[in-house]
Amino acid sequence: MKIAIPALPCGNFSSVLKIIERVGGSAEIVDDPSHLASFGKMIIAGVGAFDHGMSCIRNRGWLDALDDFALRKHRPVLGICLGMQLICNRSEEGSIPGLGWVDANVVRFRLEPGSKMKVPHMGWNTVKIAKENTLIPLNSVEEQRFYFVHSYHAVCTDPQDVLATAFHGHEITAALSKGNVMGVQFHPEKSHRFGMALMQRFVELKC
């Protein structure tokens, strides 16, 4: 079944479309919220500021359609980068409430004074898999590395919702899930074969 990518203006979708095609899936950018229900899965992709993302969702009539898809129809959803943060409750970056599908809050990096770490956390980092999940294999021989770019990170209220962590000054949530809703802080579409494998798992996921 086709994957919907809501056409939120904060998104840069060509890379996501390209990688889905590469792993044998098919996706479509959806302009009209009322068309969303005909899709089997959804990817919320985006970059930029939290409030900008949420105000696009609210002001352009996406909120009900997104909630319906994720919470009532229980179809698989993958949030990428800002998309992952938007499915949380709220963010220190903004004041507009998030979608709240995962009980998590998004906070800014708090690095030790004098730390040599830089924010944004930008570049390739390895992830530690916290538990068995549908996106990243738990016991792969090769380390799993992904491309990250972000200044804020999600903190899950229930540690059980954390799928994977990365380390940058302190531990951060790299991937999370709550039922049918999943999110990754990194960019699988920019993470070579590691990202391709993840996207392939999402594409092949049974609805």
Added chain:
Amino acid sequence: MLKHRIIPCLLMLDNGLVKTKCFVKPKYVGDPINAIRIFNDKEVDELMVLDIGASRESREPNYELIEQFAGECFMPLCYGGGIRSVEQARRLFALGVEKVCLQSAALDDLTIVTRIAEQFGSQSVLVSADVKSNWLGKHRLYSSKTTKFVDISWLTFLTDAVAAGAGEVLLNSVDRDGTMQGMDVDMIREAAAALPVPLIAVGGASSLQDIKAAVDAGASAVSAGAMFVFHGPHRAVLITYPKYRDLEQLFDQ
């Protein structure tokens, strides 16, 4: 732990790939699409493509070609050259470019950096400074567009660029460009200590040890051109990139 990024820097001129030495004598090194394909297969951390003719000729980016580049990259792609407006940046992002690199436009007016950062986030806008020694051997900010020194300190320019919203800076040593004689470690150290955002150092790298020296001096990432496109003393064209395992060992030292 976050890895230090090693970024091939490809220079474009008249839609071909070239490599310069101290910013002059561009030598043709091949077809860009072919090179990008090879770099993608080698799983490079990131890729930077700079059109060095665009600003000089007051030309817009070659969108068609850049779209083809983006189509070959399953890693982040940064493009620089000829970008003078938010609309041009938006168009590049829509084609699948992750970051835009500004220099000439930022030298004229830093608010373009702010306007791009506000719409697309700081992570999407990089400002580059080319630094060249004057006859006294003093490091001066240099404009690759006008080929003249700019009357402001290079570090002030970068500090202002970060304050304006640049999420990352590219620091280039004109004197070392293409020479493969090692990087300007002192300059990198000074910049990295002063700037709160990731610094990409470029200019002069010829070996993994040069890259290590730049990273030890504080660079978050190291970019190189000649090192990845030339091979041997006669500078034969050969596209290479270090193996992941070798980079792991390098930074574990």
